[in-house]
Amino acid sequence: MTVVRSLVLFALAAVAEIGGAWLVWQGVREHRGVWWIGAGVIALGLYGFAATLQPDADFGRILAAYGGVFVAGSLAWGMVMDGFRPDRWDLIGAAVCLVGVLVIMYAPRT
Structure with missing residues (x-):
């Protein structure tokens, strides 16, 4: 449930x-x-x-991970609101950023 809450908060942000x-x-x-x-x-x-409101207490981690969400979200926003058509490199870059979000936020830590 914490991961779902975190992902919803990233989307709202x-x-x-x-x-x-x-x-x-x-x-x-x-x-x-x-x-x-x-x-x-x-x-x-x-x-x-x-x-x-993110469950993780580390400001740097939250903002670093949000950077990846921002990259992908900006491309999506441009597509919906401005008719922007990303090329394959835009999509690959966004996918790399989203993988980074998952690693930063949800990798197992000791």
């Missing part, structure tokens, strides 16, 4: 951080306005809180 960054991007680069930017800032703040 990814939506908050990637979504928040995307909203800021839309507000600034696509000239959608201050409301988009403000919503993005709030979402980025929620990401910070989501990370604190």
Whole structure:
């Protein structure tokens, strides 16, 4: 159950951080306005809180593992929200990152 909780929290954190960054991007680069930017800032703040709910107590481990989730999640977000089509190297890189997440977070430790 702890692994499932951790994976759900990683997914929530990814939506908050990637979504928040995307909203800021839309507000600034696509000239959608201050409301988009403000919503993005709030979402980025929620990401910070989501990370604190992880069952593991090591900040460095959580953020290092989240980096891999962020890589894969960013590609997925781009596909859904912007029509981005990753090439095979993008997909291979994301898979390597996700394997890294599994090793960092869930490898047996003494």
